[in-house]
Amino acid sequence: MISLSRRILLQTAAAAVAIGLGAGAAKAEDTIKVGVLATLEGAFTVLGEDSMRGFELALQQHNGMAGGKKIVVVTGSSDASPDSAIAAARKLVEQDKVDILIGPLSGSEGLAVKDYAKTQPQVTFVNGTSAAQDTTLRNPAPNFFRFTTDGVQWQAGLGEYAFKDKGYKKVVSIAEDYDFPYSQVFGFMAEYCKAGGHVVDKFWVPIGTKDFSSIVASIPEDIDAIYVALGGADAVNFLTQYQDAGGDKPLVGGSITVDQTVLGSEGKRKDALIGTPSAGPIADNWDDPRWHKFVADYQKAFPKGFPSPSLFAHGYYVETEAVLTALDKVGGDLSGGQKKFRDTLAALEIDTPTGKVHLDKNRNGIADIFLTEVAVGSDGKLYNKVVRVIPQVPQTMGMDEAAFLALGPATRDNPSCP
Numbered sequence: 001m002i003s004l005s006r007r008i009l010l011q012t013a014a015a016a017v018a019i020g021l022g023a024g025a026a027k028a029e030d031t032i033k034v035g036v037l038a039t040l041e042g043a044f045t046v047l048g049e050d051s052m053r054g055f056e057l058a059l060q061q062h063n064g065m066a067g068g069k070k071i072v073v074v075t076g077s078s079d080a081s082p083d084s085a086i087a088a089a090r091k092l093v094e095q096d097k098v099d100i101l102i103g104p105l106s107g108s109e110g111l112a113v114k115d116y117a118k119t120q121p122q123v124t125f126v127n128g129t130s131a132a133q134d135t136t137l138r139n140p141a142p143n144f145f146r147f148t149t150d151g152v153q154w155q156a157g158l159g160e161y162a163f164k165d166k167g168y169k170k171v172v173s174i175a176e177d178y179d180f181p182y183s184q185v186f187g188f189m190a191e192y193c194k195a196g197g198h199v200v201d202k203f204w205v206p207i208g209t210k211d212f213s214s215i216v217a218s219i220p221e222d223i224d225a226i227y228v229a230l231g232g233a234d235a236v237n238f239l240t241q242y243q244d245a246g247g248d249k250p251l252v253g254g255s256i257t258v259d260q261t262v263l264g265s266e267g268k269r270k271d272a273l274i275g276t277p278s279a280g281p282i283a284d285n286w287d288d289p290r291w292h293k294f295v296a297d298y299q300k301a302f303p304k305g306f307p308s309p310s311l312f313a314h315g316y317y318v319e320t321e322a323v324l325t326a327l328d329k330v331g332g333d334l335s336g337g338q339k340k341f342r343d344t345l346a347a348l349e350i351d352t353p354t355g356k357v358h359l360d361k362n363r364n365g366i367a368d369i370f371l372t373e374v375a376v377g378s379d380g381k382l383y384n385k386v387v388r389v390i391p392q393v394p395q396t397m398g399m400d401e402a403a404f405l406a407l408g409p410a411t412r413d414n415p416s417c418p
Contacts, residue, residue, distance in 0.1 A: 030069055030070060031069055031070045031071070031072050032066065032067070032069050032070070032071055032072065032099050032100070032327065032332060032334065033072045033074065033096065033097060033098045033099050033100075034071050034072065034073055034074070034098060034099065034100045034101075034102060034323070035073075035074050035075075035076055035089075035092030035093070035096060035098035035100070035101040035102070035103070036052070036055050036073060036074075036075055036076070036101075036102045036103055036128075036316075036320075037075075037076040037077075037078060037085065037088050037089060037092065037101060037102070037103025037104045037105075037113075037128065038051045038052055038055075038075075038076075038077065038078070038103055038104070038105050038128060038316070039051075039077070039078050039079060039080045039104070039105045039106055039109075040052070040075075040077035040078075041077055041078065041079040041084070042079035042080050042081075042207070042208060043080065043207050043208040043231075043232050043233045043234055044079075044080045044105065044106060044207070044231060044232045045232075046232055046233075046261050046265075047105060047231060047232050047256070047259075047261050047310070047312045048077070048105055048312070050260070050261060050305065050306060050309070050310045050312045050313045051105055051128055051129060051312040051313060051315065051316040052075075052316070053298065053301070053302050053305055053309070053313045053316075054298075054309065054312065054313035054314060054315065054316035054317035054318075054320070055102065055316040055317070055320050056301070057297060057298060057301050057302075057313070057317055058316075058317045058320035058321050058324065059071060059073070059320060059324070060301065061297070062324045066323070066324040066327035066328055066332060067327035067328050067329075067330060067331045067332025067333070068331060068332050069327075069332040071324075074092055074096045074098055076088030076089065076091060076092045076103070078104060078105075078106075078109060080105070080106040080108075080109060080178075080207055081108070081109070081207075082108045082109055082111070082112035083112075084109075085103075085104045085106075085109035085112055085113055086112050086113065086116055088104075089101060089103075089104075089113050089116055090116070093120050093123050098123065099123065099124070099334055099338075100123065100124045100125075100126065100323055101113075101123055101124070101125050101126070102126050102127075102128060102316065102319055102320060102323060103127070103128040103130075104127075104128050104130050105128045105129050105130060105312065106130055106178075106180060107130055107131055107132035107135075107151065107178055107179040107180025107181070107182075107183065108132065108178045108179045108180070109130055110127060110128075110130025110131070110132050110135040110146075110179075111130075111132050111134060111135055111179055113125060113130070113144075114135045114136075114140070114141050114144050115141070117141040117143050117144045118141045118142075118143075120143075121142075121143055121337065122337065122338075123143065124143050124145070124338050124341065124342055124345070125141070125143055125144045125145070126144075126145045126146075126147075126319050126322065126323050126345075127144070127145065127146035127147070127148055127315075127319055128148075128312075128315060128316050128319060129148055129311065129312050129315035129316065130146075130180070131148070131149070131150045131151035131154065131180050131183060131255075132150065132151065132179035132180050132182070132183055132410075133150045133151065133152050133179075133182075133183040133186065133395070133409065133410050134179070134409055134410075135150070136150070136362045136363060136364035136395070137150070137362065137364070137395055137405075138405075138409065140362045140363065140364075143338075143342065144363065145322070145342075145345055145346070145359065145363045146319075146359075146363065146364050146365055147318050147319055147322045147350070147352075147357050147359065147365040147367075148281060148315040148318055148319060148365055148367075149281060149364070149365045149366075149367050149369070149393065149395070150183055150364065150395060151180050151181075151182075151183030151184045151186075151187060151255070151410075152183045152184075152186050152187035152190070152395070152397065152410065153187065153367075153369060153393045153394075153395060153397070154184065154187060154255045154279060154280045154281055154369060155184055155186075155187030155188045155190075155191070155254075155255070155279050156187065156191075156279060156369040156371075156390045156393045156397060157191070157279050157369065157371040157388065157390045158187070158188055158191065158192075158252065158277060158278065158279040158371060159187075159188045159189060159190065159191025159192030159193070159194070159195060159197065160191045160192070160194075160195050161277055161279075161371055161387070162188075162192055162197065162225065162227075162252050162277060163191075163192055163195040163196060163197040164195060165277075166225070166250070166252075166277060167224070168197065168224040168225040168250070168252065169196070169197060169198065169224055170197070170198045170199075170200055170222070170223045170224050171192075171197065171198075171199055171200070171223055171224060171225045171226060171227050171252065172199065172200055172201045172202070172203065172219060172220065172223055172226055172227070173185050173188075173199055173201075173202045173203065173226075173227040173228075173229065174203045174205070174215060174226060174227070174228050174229070174230065174238065175202070175203070175204060175205075175227075175228070175229035175230065175254065176204070176205055176206070176207050176209075176229070176230055176231070176234060177204035177205060177206055177207075177412070178207065179410070181204075181229040181230075181254065182410040182411055182412060183410045184229040184254040184255065185202065185227070185229060185254075185410070186410035186414070186415060187397070188227055188229075188252070188254075189415045189416075189417060190397065190407075190415065192417075193415065193417030197417070198417055198418065199227070199416075199417055199418070200220065200223060200418060201218075201220070201418075202412070203215050203218065204412055205230075205234070207234065208233070208234065209234055209237065209238075210237055211241075212237060212238045212241045212242070213241060213245075215238075216241055216242050216245045216247060217245075219247070219249070223249060224249070224250070225249055225250040225251060225252050226249050226250075226251055226252070227251075227252040227253075227254070228251055228252070228253055228254060228257045229253075229254030229255075229256070229257060230254070230256075230257055231254075231256035231257065231259070231261070231262070232256070232261055232262070235256070235257050235262045236262060236265050236267075236270065239262075239270060239272050239273070240267075242272070243272050250275070250276070251272065251273060251276045252276065252277055252278070253273065253276045253277065253278035253374070254278065255278060255279065255280030255281070255311060256280075256311070257273075257276075257278065258273055258276055258278040258280075258372070258374050258384055259280070259310045259311050259312070260284070260306040260307065260308050260309065260310040260311075261306070261310045261312065263374065263381075263382040263383065263384070264306040264307055264310075264381075264382075270382065271382070273374045273382065274374050274375070274376060274382065275373060275374060275375075276373065276374045277371070277372070277373050277387070278371075278372050278373075278374070278384065279369055279370065279371045279372065279390075280311055280369065280370060280372070280384075281311050281314065281315065281354060281367065281369065281370070282309075282310075282311050282314050282353075282354055282370060282384070283370035283372045283384050283385070283386040283389075284308040284372075284383035284384045284385070285375075285383055285384070285385050285386060286354065286370065286386055286389075287386075288353075288354075288355075290351065290352070290353045290354070290355075291353045291354060293353070294309065294314070294317070294353035295308055295309060295353075298313060307379075307381050307383070308383060314353065314354065317352075317353070318350070318352045318353075318354075318357065321350060321352065322345065322348060322350055322357075323345070325348065325350060326341055326344045326345040326348055327341065329344050329348075330344050345359075345363075346359055346363055347359075352367075354367065354368060354370070355367065355368040356368075356392075360394060360395060362395070364395050366392050366393065366394050366395075367392065367393065368389050368390065368391050368392060368393070369389070369390045369393045370384070370386055370389055370390075371386075371387040371388050371389070371390060372384040372385055372386060372387055373385050373387055
């Protein structure tokens with residue numbers, strides 16, 4: 001049986017060929033070649049598959065055109081490791097000669113692709129959903145843009161809510177050992193520790209961990225909750241094994257731990273997430289006509305997708321919308337080292353399914369963030385219920401830039417409040 005990710009690769013390749021053939025005698029100047037890079041292998045495959053749905057939806061809504069030119073699509077696949085992301089980016093840029101690259105999906109991949117972008121000034125790089133803080137905050141690349149905000153921003157409101165509203169005074173954290181979860185833990189702890197909470201221990205696990213038994217056995221009894229920043233199969237494996245071991249501590253969720261890629265998985269183990277507070281760039285029941293339309297369009301286009309689009313579908317949709325909108329504004333003009341296109345992209349304010357987004361001086365998004373709790377719908381399916389919206393969260397979380405940078409980069413050990 002052919003996998004969905006493999007089908008996506010084949011279908012997209014076929015689409016690219018079809019566009020090229022459909023153009024017939026279309027000249028190169030009548031087309032723009034866009035590379036899209038997602039994790040279609042490894043533990044995050046299901047995340048990558050939904051990111052491709054977001055990309056495809058945006059492209060469909062533009063009829064495969066932007067700035068009066070046909071969009072030729074070439075797909076690259078990674079497994080969430082920096083090396084695989086760089087290998088795929090190199091192929092797209094140096095062999096396929098794409099004009100614009102959209103991606104990658106995962107945190108450490110983004111840091112690597114940002115550095116690679118500096119060596120390829122002829123190409124514009126637009127993030128997928130990679131959300132490591134320093135992809136844009138420190139040493140940014142002038143040709144790398146991110147409309148989807150970062151993992152620190154995604155936790156706005158959560159730490160204070162966990163301490164003051166849920167009453168969790170002591171927690172431990174369990175997260176994957178790479179740059180995106182470092183940013184998530186940083187964002188949670190920045191508020192939680194300031195409010196008076198204590199993170200008594202932090203557990204880091206490799207992506208693709210299947211056996212969490214030693215972690216589960218190490219969780220102390222005298223804590224109030226567990227902060228979990230695991231994604232995809234890792235999240236499902238942890239939840240299953242924690243429940244099987246009789247664990248009953250409440251959970252606080254990182255953004256991808258309560259995403260539809262986990263809530264929409266098969267089995268009852270995910271039900272342990274009901275009532276879990278979290279925060280992130282989307283909320284499944286946000287009552288806004290822009291979100292309602294996005295969900296309806298996604299469900300119509302992908303009847304076998306998730307009940308509601310994941311943050312990965314949303315992220316790739318937003319980034320692709322930004323690219324296509326900017327191309328429309330400049331009439332597809334990529335001349336002069338793409339300067340006119342990049343200037344337009346940097347100044348762009350777009351109206352997304354989750355509100356207005358614009359970029360800061362480092363070309364990083366400023367956007368609304370949603371504080372949520374996992375709830376059960378009338379159809380029995382899990383969703384993220386809006387608790388409140390934190391408007392227009394900047395990358396410095398509202399702090400003075402110098403003071404924020406003085407906190408240091410998000411790492412395994414920073415911050416700390418034992």
